[in-house]
Amino acid sequence: MQDDISGWSEWNRNFSSIEEISSPSELHGLLTGIVCVTNTPSREEWQQILNTLEVPELNEEALDILSDEAEDVAHALSEDELDYLPLLPDDEHVLADRVQALADWCAGVVLGFGLASGHIRQDEMELIEHLQDVAAVEFEESDNDEEGEESYQELYEFVRLIPVSLSLGRKKIPVDESSLLKNFSARSKVAAEDKAAVVEMFTPHRPS
DSSP, X not given: OHHHXXXXXXXXXXXXTOTTSSOHHHHHHHHHHHHTTBSOOOXXXXXXXXXXXXXXXXXXXXXXXXXXXXXXXXXXXXXTTOOOOOOOOOTTSOHXXXXXXXXXXXXXXXXXXXXXXXXXXXXXXXXXXXXXXXXXXXXXXXXXXXXXXXXXXXXXXXXXXXXHHHHTTOOOBOGGGSHHHHHHHHHHHHHHHHXXXXXXXXXXXXXX
């Protein structure tokens, strides 16, 4: 199956049980949106990013998969060959599942780009709106025909290279300078202060 070649099977096995993320395709979109803006996150930075989304800590294998794919995506987004591909189930899956996965992927790109970016360039708002439109697409049973297949392929080709447009010409920033991890750092500082206050509250004063 093409799922094994694309990596979908591996991603589905490692990430489909994460309740905080709709599907592996949404996670791939999230990764893509972030890498449009930042340097490729390290494994530790991925843990921090997922922590901000309240995703449980990943095991070592899953972190390796995420990190390796981020490297591949960053390379694909920087090339003129335009060979970037969203991670979606292949055509052995029913059309409804593929449409939902494409919608999830678009939502993930918007989320990742928004979390990592402090600004949107003038020509990017329309691209983001296109992704939002596809993210809102709902499959109906009447779409399950040859015309529906054609419409899916058109949507796929329409949005597939939007991340390339979002990435090209943009000066990538270090992950720890992105708005995402700045928010993480701020939250960590507040949490540390709260923890210190709790420790102080429950520490009995001892005579000197």
